[in-house]
Amino acid sequence: MANYVIHTADSRGHADHGWLKSHHTFSFAGYFNPERVHFGALRVLNDDYVAPGMGFGKHPHENMEIVSIPLEGKLAHEDTTGAKGIIEKGEIQFMSAGTGVYHSEMNGSSSEAVKFLQIWIIPNKMNIEPRYGQMNYELNDNEIKTLIQPNAEEGTLNLQQNAWFKLAKFDEGKNVSVPVEDPKNNGIYLFLLNGNIEVDGHKLTTRDAIGIWETEKIEIKTNEKSEFLIMEIPMNLN
Numbered sequence: 001m002a003n004y005v006i007h008t009a010d011s012r013g014h015a016d017h018g019w020l021k022s023h024h025t026f027s028f029a030g031y032f033n034p035e036r037v038h039f040g041a042l043r044v045l046n047d048d049y050v051a052p053g054m055g056f057g058k059h060p061h062e063n064m065e066i067v068s069i070p071l072e073g074k075l076a077h078e079d080t081t082g083a084k085g086i087i088e089k090g091e092i093q094f095m096s097a098g099t100g101v102y103h104s105e106m107n108g109s110s111s112e113a114v115k116f117l118q119i120w121i122i123p124n125k126m127n128i129e130p131r132y133g134q135m136n137y138e139l140n141d142n143e144i145k146t147l148i149q150p151n152a153e154e155g156t157l158n159l160q161q162n163a164w165f166k167l168a169k170f171d172e173g174k175n176v177s178v179p180v181e182d183p184k185n186n187g188i189y190l191f192l193l194n195g196n197i198e199v200d201g202h203k204l205t206t207r208d209a210i211g212i213w214e215t216e217k218i219e220i221k222t223n224e225k226s227e228f229l230i231m232e233i234p235m236n237l238n
Contacts, residue, residue, distance in 0.1 A: 002200065002213070002214055003213050004211065004212055005039070006209070007025055007210070009023075009205070012025050012047070013025075013028065013033065014031075020049070021048070023046070023207070025047075025209060026042070026043060026044055028044055028046060039187070039211045040186075040213070040234055040237070041121050041122045041234045042121060042231060042233050043121065044118065045191065045209070046117070046118040046119075047117060048116055049113055050114050050115075051107065052109055052110050052111050053110045054106070054107055055104065059103070061097035061100070061103070062100040062101070063123060063126045063127065065096055065121040065122070065159040066095045067094045067119040067148070067159070069119070070114065071089055071116055071193070072114065072115040073112050074087070074107065075087050075116050077104070077105055077134075080103070083134075090137060091136050091137070092135060092147050093132070094132070095130070095131075096128060097130055098130040098131070100130065119231070121233060122161070123160040124162060141169055141170070142171055144176070144230070145168070146164060147166065147167060148163060149181075150163065161234065162234050164231070164232040166230040166231075167227070168228050168229075169225075170222045171222065171225050172222055172225050173223075174220075174221070174222045175219070175220070176220040176221075177218075178220060179217045180217060180218075180232060181232055182234075183215065185235065185236065187211060187213030187215075187235045188213070188232050189232075190228055190230050191229045191231070192208050192209065193207075193226075193227040194207075194226065194227050197220055197223060197226050198220070200212065203223075213235050
């Protein structure tokens with residue numbers, strides 16, 4: 001029988017530093033909730049706003065898979081693997097920190113804010129050589145688009161983990177069945193970017209999230225036009 005945990009938008013941690021406004025689904029920085037440290041290998045899900053011309057200066061990470069998904073504006077990335085560039089909505093980037101990497105994530109615009117999701121996944125192998133990847137994608141209406149999968153094919157990226165990331169956008173009144181790729185080991189964490197949906201009968205509105213495990217599929221009903229991120233990740237960290 002499937003297990004569920006729901007994290008509503010208003011239950012998230014919140015930090016307001018003026019130039020940075022961030023909502024933390026899981027414990028992060030000054031926000032700590034012992035019941036919300038991680039969901040399986042999903043360690044961080046930050047919903048960030050960064051003011052024009054501001055950002056996170058160069059700082060270190062190690063042994064973490066870090067994914068950034070811009071929602072509005074331009075995100076400028078630079079790291080010690082030599083990667084450098086600007087990404088915006090319709091692009092995704094990841095960084096395998098491995099043995100150690102320094103990076104910066106800045107607003108690439110001096111006039112417009114940038115909004116993006118910052119996601120950390122605990123890797124299944126430590127101390128790998130750091131690496132970086134990014135790509136463009138096109139998400140059509142009434143489509144589930146795979147962006148990340150364990151064995152990257154053309155048009156997808158891969159992390160150091162048995163994980164899938166899928167973006168979806170559906171019109172009102174659609175019923176969608178989403179299979180779990182590895183139901184023996186993985187669970188699904190769905191984050192509703194905007195809209196109103198039901199997941200296995202559980203109602204979600206904009207920025208709500210639901211975690212489901214010990215199931216082979218989930219059933220989604222859209223009550224209005226909605227866009228959501230589906231992350232399938234291992235539940236056991238041993």
